[in-house]
Amino acid sequence: xxxxxxxxxxxxxxxxxxxxxxxxxxxxxxxxxxxxxxxxxxxxxxxxxxxxxxxxxxxxxxxxxxxxxxxxxxxxxxxxxxxxxxxxxxxxxxxxxxxxxxxxxxxxxxxxxxxxxxxxxxxxxxxxxxxxxxxxxxxxxxxxxxxxxxxxxxxxxxxxxxxxxxxxxxxxxxxxxxxxxxxxxxxxxxxxxxxxxxxxxxxxxxxxxxxxxxxxxxxxxxxxxxxxxxxxxxxxxxxxxxxxxxxxxxxxxxxxxxxxxxxxxxxxxxxxxxxxxxxxxxxxxxxxxxxxxxxxxxxxxxxxxxxxxxxxxxxxxxxxxxxxxxxxxxxxxxxxxxxxxxxxxxxxxxxxxxxxxxxxxxxxxxxxxxxxxxxxxxxxxxxxxxxxxxxxxxxxxxxxxxxxxxxxxxxxxxxxxxxxxxxxxxxxxxxxxxxxxxxxxxxxxxxxxxxxxxxxxxxxxxxxxxxxxxxxxxxxxxxxxxxxxxxxxxxxxxxxxxxxxxxxxxxxxxxxxxxxxxxxxxxxxxxxxxxxxxxxxxxxxxxxxxxxxxxxxxxxxxxxxxxxxxxxxxxxxxxxxxxxxxxxxxxxxxx
Amino acid sequence: xxxxxxxxxxxxxxxxxxxxxxxxxxxxxxxxxxxxxxxxxxxxxxxxxxxxxxxxxxxxxxxxxxxxxxxxxxxxxxxxxxxxxxxxxxxxxxxxxxxxxxxxxxxxxxxxxxxxxxxxxxxxxxxxxxxxxxxxxxxxxxxxxxxxxxxxxxxxxxxxxxxxxxxxxxxx
Ligand SMILES: Cc1ncc(C[n+]2csc(CCOP(=O)(O)OP(=O)(O)O)c2C)c(N)n1
Numbered sequence: 001x002x003x004x005x006x007x008x009x010x011x012x013x014x015x016x017x018x019x020x021x022x023x024x025x026x027x028x029x030x031x032x033x034x035x036x037x038x039x040x041x042x043x044x045x046x047x048x049x050x051x052x053x054x055x056x057x058x059x060x061x062x063x064x065x066x067x068x069x070x071x072x073x074x075x076x077x078x079x080x081x082x083x084x085x086x087x088x089x090x091x092x093x094x095x096x097x098x099x100x101x102x103x104x105x106x107x108x109x110x111x112x113x114x115x116x117x118x119x120x121x122x123x124x125x126x127x128x129x130x131x132x133x134x135x136x137x138x139x140x141x142x143x144x145x146x147x148x149x150x151x152x153x154x155x156x157x158x159x160x161x162x163x164x165x166x167x168x169x170x171x172x173x174x175x176x177x178x179x180x181x182x183x184x185x186x187x188x189x190x191x192x193x194x195x196x197x198x199x200x201x202x203x204x205x206x207x208x209x210x211x212x213x214x215x216x217x218x219x220x221x222x223x224x225x226x227x228x229x230x231x232x233x234x235x236x237x238x239x240x241x242x243x244x245x246x247x248x249x250x251x252x253x254x255x256x257x258x259x260x261x262x263x264x265x266x267x268x269x270x271x272x273x274x275x276x277x278x279x280x281x282x283x284x285x286x287x288x289x290x291x292x293x294x295x296x297x298x299x300x301x302x303x304x305x306x307x308x309x310x311x312x313x314x315x316x317x318x319x320x321x322x323x324x325x326x327x328x329x330x331x332x333x334x335x336x337x338x339x340x341x342x343x344x345x346x347x348x349x350x351x352x353x354x355x356x357x358x359x360x361x362x363x364x365x366x367x368x369x370x371x372x373x374x375x376x377x378x379x380x381x382x383x384x385x386x387x388x389x390x391x392x393x394x395x396x397x398x399x400x401x402x403x404x405x406x407x408x409x410x411x412x413x414x415x416x417x418x419x420x421x422x423x424x425x426x427x428x429x430x431x432x433x434x435x436x437x438x439x440x441x442x443x444x445x446x447x448x449x450x451x452x453x454x455x456x457x458x459x460x461x462x463x464x465x466x467x468x469x470x471x472x473x474x475x476x477x478x479x480x481x482x483x484x485x486x487x488x489x490x491x492x493x494x495x496x497x498x499x500x501x502x503x504x505x506x507x508x509x510x511x512x513x514x515x516x517x518x519x520x521x522x523x524x525x526x527x528x529x530x531x532x533x534x535x536x537x538x539x540x541x542x543x544x545x546x547x548x549x550x551x552x553x554x555x556x557x558x559x560x561x562x563x564x565x566x567x568x569x570x571x572x573x574x575x576x577x578x579x580x581x582x583x584x585x586x587x588x589x590x591x
Numbered sequence: 592x593x594x595x596x597x598x599x600x601x602x603x604x605x606x607x608x609x610x611x612x613x614x615x616x617x618x619x620x621x622x623x624x625x626x627x628x629x630x631x632x633x634x635x636x637x638x639x640x641x642x643x644x645x646x647x648x649x650x651x652x653x654x655x656x657x658x659x660x661x662x663x664x665x666x667x668x669x670x671x672x673x674x675x676x677x678x679x680x681x682x683x684x685x686x687x688x689x690x691x692x693x694x695x696x697x698x699x700x701x702x703x704x705x706x707x708x709x710x711x712x713x714x715x716x717x718x719x720x721x722x723x724x725x726x727x728x729x730x731x732x733x734x735x736x737x738x739x740x741x742x743x744x745x746x747x748x749x750x751x752x753x754x755x756x757x758x759x760x761x762x763x
Contacts, residue, residue: 122609123616127659130605147659181601181662305653308646 002168005134006035009098009165012141014041015173018069020060020434021045022053026073027113028100028162045434045463048455050077052427054084055453058093059431062414063389065218067094067148068431074100075113078120083421086124088155090418091239092216094148095155096141097121103163104132117159126154134167142174151184152303153216184302188319188327195315196274196298197331201340203272203296205347206232209255209284212239212417213277213301213321215410220244222325223276229332231344233351235263237278238402242413246406252351253360253406256284257553258399261358261562262351264553267292268560269350275299275313277321279306281418286559300324358551358564360403366520369544372397372472375523376404376444379470382527384408388440389432391415393425393449395479396549397472401444403549423452426469430456433465440468440531447473447500454501457510460536468530469538471503474545482548486563490573507538516540546574593622594648595674595744598637598655599663602628606660610637613658619643619651623676623741634662638743667744674744677716679704680726683733684711692732699725710735 003011009032013021020043025033036044047053050072057068072081078099088095099121102111118130127147129140140158148156200206214223220243227234227250234244235255244251255263267273273295278284285291288310298315299307307316317324362373376397390405391414392398398415407413414432416424429443450471460467472478480495504514513535517526523541530537551562566574600606607626614621622640629636641651648666655664667674684692692711696703701715715725719742726734 118605119608122605122612179659182659303657305650305657307653309650 001170003171004031004035004168005137005160005165006031008134008137008169008171009141009160010035010039010042011171012138012173013069016141016145017066018042021069021071022047022056022060022431022434023071024048024050024053024073024077026075026077026100028074028102029071029098029160029165031162031165032071032098032100032160043434045459047427047459049453050080051083051423052430052453052456052459054081054095054097055087055421055424055427056431056434056456056459057095057097058084058088058091058424059391059414059428060435061088061093061095061431062428063411063432064435065216065411067096067145069096069098071098072100073113074102074117075115078115078117082120082124083419085121085155085157087416087419087421087424089124089126091416092153092212093155094153096144096148097155097157099157099159100165101130101159101161104161105163107161117157121157124155125157126152128157128159130159131161131164134164134169137164137169138171138173139177143177143179146177147179147182151182152213185304185318186302186320186323188300188317188324190327192315192317193324193327194331196300196317197328197335199272199296199298199315200230200232200274200328200332201335201337204343205266205270205350206230206272206274206344207266207270207295208232208234208274208276209237209267209278210234210240210243210276211237211278212243214240214243215277217277217302217321217323218410219277219322219325220410222322222329224248226325226329226332229329230337231340231348232274233266233348235259235267237281237284237417238415239417240278241402241415242407242410245408247408251406254402255559256281257286257555258403258549258551260355260360260403261551261564262354264551264559264562265354266351267295268558270295273297275301276325277301279303280309280311282310282555285311286553286557290558292559362547364520368520370517370520370523370541372474372541372543372547373400373404374520375470375472375541375543376400378523379442379444379527380405382524383440383442383531386440388412388442389414389429389436391425391429391432391441391443393443393445394420394422395446395449395477396474396482396547397444397446397478398425399479399549400472405444422446422449424449426450426467427453427456427459429467429469430460430463430465433467434463437465441466443467443469445469445471446478447471447475447503448477448497450503451501454506457507457512457536457538461511465536466534467536469536471538471540473500473503473540473542474547475500476545478547479549482552485548485566485570485574486552486554490570503538503540507536512536512538514538514540516542518542592644592648592668593640593642594651595667595672595742596639596641596652596655597665597667597744598639598661599629600635600637600658601660601662602633602635603660606635607637609658609660610639610655613654614639614641617650617654619647623739625741625743638741640742665746667746670749671747672744673747674718674742675716676719676722676742677714677740678722678726679738680713680715680729680734681736682711682713682729683735684709688732692729695725695728701725
């Protein structure tokens with residue numbers, strides 16, 4: 001029996017096990033929406049903006065490990081989702097995005113709401129398809145999911161012209177696909193792994209530098225085993241948080257631009273860096289020519305292009321992190337490696353020394369303005385037993401959350417790393433909540449970032465997604481202001497947000513709950529109150545406007561040359577500014 | 592250093608723009624790029640002439656391999672290869688230059704493939720040096736138009752050392 005393209009779409013998604021679809025309709029996809037409307041297998045979450053749909057699909061994918069799925073219309077629907085596709089591409093998030101396209105006969109005619117979707121998305125997808133014939137639809141969808149979720153994961157776009165969704169064909173869903181130009185390498189080269197094992201056994205100052213690949217490949221267990229077996233401390237990139245338990249004695253926390261002092265010192269002075277599922281991003285390496293200058297480098301990654309892209313690698317191993325680590329552990333266990341604990345002791349002592357010298361610290365005056373770090377620390381303390389999923393936007397609050405929220409497990413951390421997309425956090429949290437309705441999902445947002453997708457409050461309310469949003473409200477584009485403090489002599493060009501919404505009223509306007517602690521001693525109660533409500537909650541947290549995030553490696557600086565606190569002259573200027581702000585009658589921010 | 596990279600790709604719309612987009616998006620050089628179908632109609636062969644240090648060339652090869660439409664990538668510089676290019680050169684010829692133009696064409700074993708009272712169109716094939724050389728000589732006569740194919744190249748078949756084969760003894 002022949003069925004329409006729209007029905008083939010639905011049946012194919014069901015075969016792929018899709019449960020949730022983030023979508024916003026338009027003329028050319030109405031046939032598909034009509035079919036979706038008449039079924040119950042797939043939950044369609046109507047978003048208020050296509051960027052929101054894209055980030056929700058990303059949040060869903062990061063939390064579940066399965067492909068997130070979005071459906072948008074042609075033209076503006078497509079251009080709106082581009083940011084999310086680019087974000088997913090940078091952070092290797094498996095995503096399948098369907099876009100509507102004008103009828104095949106009209107393609108290329110500048111028809112109403114026509115855009116070259118395949119051309120627009122080519123540089124920001126792992127692959128993309130334009131389906132010109134309904135007979136190709138099922139196999140294309142199969143290929144799209146296959147490409148998105150295998151190898152190094154990434155977003156795939158399937159562009160479906162209106163007539164393809166209306167035309168009929170026999171439905172036959174392929175059981176498997178094979179694409180001759182696409183054969184990811186999963187098993188690492190045995191000989192190289194042996195070399196790596198030998199280097200590990202000999203190293204005196206080794207560091208594991210792990211990235212998001214550990215999470216995609218589900219290699220956490222192996223990573224813990226390797227670290228414990230060989231007594232090697234673990235540096236995590238922003239993307240890897242939760243991939244190794246943050247409270248493990250061997251965890252050094254986050255490395256990189258705002259990483260911990262000891263994580264950065266360790267990688268700088270290390271004699272062996274074992275990179276696992278990481279790509280030597282400039283936010284991690286700092287000045288790349290001086291990254292780990294004394295170390296031999298082992299690099300394990302599924303993507304061969306990541307290896308030797310920007311640093312020299314001594315032992316490259318292309319393969320899936322999990323499988324390579326398994327083999328590495330096997331080899332290490334089979335060879336007698338002597339007493340590694342005592343071999344590493346001086347190194348561990350040195351790291352402990354660094355940790356003592358410059359811990360992550362802040363001073364919270366119980367009577368003073370709320371320090372953002374304090375809020376995040378309390379949020380962590382009060383929720384860690386509930387194993388929450390945590391999303392962030394982009395800016396200082398993101399870095400503080402990365403520093404203070406010690407995630408214990410993988411797939412609990414949703415943040416935009418490679419692209420640094422403000423506005424990511426809230427919709428991503430909604431996507432994760434849609435996947436896990438009973439889990440606690442927190443979003444730590446900036447007052448600047450959250451406004452970029454605040455319209456999704458409607459989605460949260462309508463679809464009963466009880467995400468708890470904590471807006472770290474410094475009335476600034478804080479991270480921009482911090483750079484201006486440090487590198488532009490404190491000239492705050494377009495970083496002060498001046499008029500800003502009352503986030504409590506904003507939440508209420510959408511039918512969500514709004515809360516605001518007004519002083520330090522309110523924080524715990526406000527957090528508890530937010531957690532107790534089974535509705536979306538926005539907590540507006542007025543914080544110290546001038547708090548800066550440290551340590552910081554200035555862009556292009558070396559990893560061991562961190563700024564650890566505000567320079568003295570800056571402190572003076574900020575106090576003067578704060579006086580001006582109070583005179584303006586600022587009541588919200590002065591606790 | 593200059594490298595010639597041969598890339599087998601799916602003969603699909605979009606494949607060329609993926610390859611071209613890779614080069615422009617990542618800031619790799621393209622000196623020339625030629626594409627044509629192979630004996631297998633589902634596959635096209637692209638020959639890319641590019642340049643860069645070893646690290647860049649390694650990235651180019653890896654990035655090309657990563658493209659899903661790319662089936663095989665060979666850096667021809669890894670072994671011996673032969674490369675050829677064809678140029679079609681339309682030369683402005685005054686009466687007194689026409690014999691000279693023909694002579695030059697002859698020397699380079701080119702052909703005149705179109706001729707009018709005031710022009711010759713010359714076809715010449717060779718390596719890049721040869722094409723440059725003939726262009727140099729024709730320049731003074733006045734080159735009106737020039738179309739070059741860009742280089743195509745192929746690996747040389749390795750020459751197997753001739754070893755004395757043990758004689759077969761016919762059994763009876
Ligand atoms: C879409 C987008 N536009 C601009 C930027 C540049 N940017 C990086 S951080 C930042 C400020 C973020 O401010 P806010 O969300 O209030 O967070 P804070 O740094 O104050 O914690 C800006 C503008 C960005 N990352 N993303």
